[in-house]
Amino acid sequence: MSTLQKTRKLIKRLFIILGISFAVIIISFVFHVIQVNKFNSQERYYTPDTVSMDVIADIHPRGMLTDSWEKNDAFDNMVINGKIYEATIVNNSKCLLTDWQLKVYVRESCWINNAWNGTMEIHQFKNGVENIQTLDLRDYNASDITLDYYLAGQDLLIPLNSGDYYIYHPKTGSDSGEVPIKSTSELSGQSNIGFILYSLSGDNDLSDYVMTYHLTKSYFAGTAGMIFVVLIPAWILLIIVSAIIGWIILGFESTVNYQTQIIDDMFTICSNLADEKDYYHKEHSNRVAKYSKKIAEAMGMDKHDCNVVYYGALLHNIGNYAVPERVLGKSTKLTKDDEKIVQIHTIKGAKLLENVKMIQLAPAAALYHHERFDGKGYPMGKKGEDIPLIARIIAVADAYDDISHDREYRKKYNLEEIKLFFKDNSGTWFDPLIIDVFLKIIDTIEE
Numbered sequence: 001m002s003t004l005q006k007t008r009k010l011i012k013r014l015f016i017i018l019g020i021s022f023a024v025i026i027i028s029f030v031f032h033v034i035q036v037n038k039f040n041s042q043e044r045y046y047t048p049d050t051v052s053m054d055v056i057a058d059i060h061p062r063g064m065l066t067d068s069w070e071k072n073d074a075f076d077n078m079v080i081n082g083k084i085y086e087a088t089i090v091n092n093s094k095c096l097l098t099d100w101q102l103k104v105y106v107r108e109s110c111w112i113n114n115a116w117n118g119t120m121e122i123h124q125f126k127n128g129v130e131n132i133q134t135l136d137l138r139d140y141n142a143s144d145i146t147l148d149y150y151l152a153g154q155d156l157l158i159p160l161n162s163g164d165y166y167i168y169h170p171k172t173g174s175d176s177g178e179v180p181i182k183s184t185s186e187l188s189g190q191s192n193i194g195f196i197l198y199s200l201s202g203d204n205d206l207s208d209y210v211m212t213y214h215l216t217k218s219y220f221a222g223t224a225g226m227i228f229v230v231l232i233p234a235w236i237l238l239i240i241v242s243a244i245i246g247w248i249i250l251g252f253e254s255t256v257n258y259q260t261q262i263i264d265d266m267f268t269i270c271s272n273l274a275d276e277k278d279y280y281h282k283e284h285s286n287r288v289a290k291y292s293k294k295i296a297e298a299m300g301m302d303k304h305d306c307n308v309v310y311y312g313a314l315l316h317n318i319g320n321y322a323v324p325e326r327v328l329g330k331s332t333k334l335t336k337d338d339e340k341i342v343q344i345h346t347i348k349g350a351k352l353l354e355n356v357k358m359i360q361l362a363p364a365a366a367l368y369h370h371e372r373f374d375g376k377g378y379p380m381g382k383k384g385e386d387i388p389l390i391a392r393i394i395a396v397a398d399a400y401d402d403i404s405h406d407r408e409y410r411k412k413y414n415l416e417e418i419k420l421f422f423k424d425n426s427g428t429w430f431d432p433l434i435i436d437v438f439l440k441i442i443d444t445i446e447e
Contacts, residue, residue: 014242021235022235025228025232025235029228029232032224032225032228033219035224035355036217036218036219036225042214044212044214044215045210046213048207048209051340051344053092053344055089055213055215056089057087057090057211058087059085059086059104060086061085062085062086062194064084067083067084068082068084068202069081070082075150080111081199082202083199083202083203084194085194085204087168087192088190088192089190089192090189090190091190094185095217095221097180097181097215098179098181098214098216099179099212100170100181100211100212100214101167101168101170101211101212101213102168102193102211103166103167103210103212104167104209105163105165106161106165107207108162108199108204109159109161110160110197110198110204111158111198111199112137112157112166112196113156113157113198114138114195115137115168115194115195115196116137116138116194116195117171117176117193119168119169120134120135120137120166120168120169121166121169122164122166123164123165123166123167124148124158125161134169135147137156168193170193178193284401285313288316288398289314290310291397291400292310292394293307294441294445295309295393295396295397295437296309296393298438298440299393299434299437308359308361308390309361309390311362312359312362312364312365312394315365316349317366318353319348319350319352323341323344343370343379346366346369346378346379349366351363352366364388365388365391365394367379367380368380368387369395370395371387372395373387373431373432374428374429384431392431392434393434395429396422396430399421399422400422400438400442404418418442419442422435422439423435
C-alpha cells in the first residue's frame with residue numbers, strides 16, 4: 001500500500017472518528033437538554049425549616065420607627081395595632097428563580113390591610129365554608145369585594161382567623177423586580193415584598209409559611225453547559241481544519257509527514273486545553289489524590305483501581321462550589337453553624353458527579369469521604385464496611401493532609417503526633433486495616 005493510500009485511509013478514519021464524536025456530542029446534548037428541562041420543571045418548596053444554599057425566604061417586621069402604629073377609629077372601645085411586615089426572597093443559586101408564590105397560614109386573629117407590589121389571594125373560612133378572592137390591595141373597589149371586610153375611614157380591614165391563609169402572587173413583568181429573580185452573582189438576586197397587618201397585640205406569628213418556586217437554568221449554564229459551549233465550536237473548528245489539512249495532504253503527497261505533524265500538534269493543543277480547563281486540580285485535592293493512590297498501591301490494588309482511587313480523590317471536594325466563600329476562607333475554627341453549611345458539600349458534590357460514567361466511584365468518594373468507621377460521620381452516618389472502600393481511603397488521606405499543614409487556629413502536627421493521631425482514631429474514625437497499611441508507608445508518603 002502506497003503512502004498516499006495509507007494517508008487516504010488515515011484521513012477516512014479521522015473523519016469517521018469525527019463523525020462518531022459529533023454523534024456522541026449531539027446525543028449527549030439531547031440527554032443534557034432532557035436533564036435541564038427536568039430540573040427546570042421541578043416544583044420546589046421552601047419553609048422555615050428548609051436548609052438551602054440556593055434560595056432563602058424570610059418574613060419579618062420591617063422594623064423602622066414608623067412601621068408600627070395604633071389605630072383607634074376602627075372599632076368602638078377597641079384599639080388595634082398595625083405593623084408592616086417584609087418578606088425577603090433571596091436567590092443564591094446560579095439560576096433564575098421563577099413562578100414563585102408565598103403562602104402564609106394565619107395562626108391568630110388579625111386583619112390584613114395592604115400588600116405590595118403583587119396581589120393577595122385570600123382564603124377565609126366561615127362556618128365551614130371557604131371564601132376565596134384575589135385582590136390588589138392597593139387598587140380595589142370595595143363593592144367588588146366578596147370577602148368579609150370592614151372599612152375604617154380609608155383603611156380596608158379583612159379579618160383573618162386561625163386556619164385562614166393568604167397567598168402572595170408577585171407582580172409580573174421585567175420591571176417588577178419580583179419575577180424572575182436573578183442570581184446574586186449577577187448583582188441582583190433579591191426581592192422584597194411588604195404587607196400590613198392589624199392585630200390586638202401588634203405582633204403576628206408568621207412562622208408558618210411555604211414558598212413554591214422553580215429554578216430555571218440555561219442549557220449552556222453550569223459545568224455541563226460550558227462543556228458543550230466549548231465542545232461544539234471546537235468540533236466545528238476541528239472538522240474545518242481537518243478538512244483543510246486533508247485537502248492539502250491529498251493534493252500534495254510530498255507534504256504528508258508535515259501535515260501529519262500538524263494534526264498531532266492540534267490534538268496536543270486540544271489535550272492541553274482540556275487540562276487547563278480542569279477545575280479540580282487544586283493543591284489540596286492533588287495532595288489527597290497522591291496520598292490516596294499510594295495507600296491503594298500499598299494495599300495491593302491493581303493499576304486500574306489505583307487510578308480510580310486517584311481520580312475519585314481529585315474530585316472528592318468538588319461540592320465546595322456550594323459552600324460560601326466566607327465559610328471556606330474562614331481563618332478561625334468553624335462554628336457549629338459553619339460546619340452544617342460545610343457538610344452540604346458532600347451531597348452537592350455527589351449530585352454533580354452522579355452522571356460521570358468514566359469514574360463511577362467519584363460520587364461515592366464525594367458523598368462518603370467524611371463518614372466515620374464508627375458511624376458518627378456525615379452525611380449518612382454509614383458505618384464500617386458499609387462505607388465504600390474508596391471513601392475510607394480518601395478519609396485517611398484527607399485527614400493526613402489536614403493535620404500535616406498549618407492552620408490559622410493551630411500548628412501542623414509533627415510525624416510522631418500524626419502517627420499517634422491515626423493510632424488513637426483507628427477503628428473509630430478510620431478503618432483499622434487502612435490505618436495499618438498507612439502507618440507502614442507514612443515515612444515515604446510525601447515522596
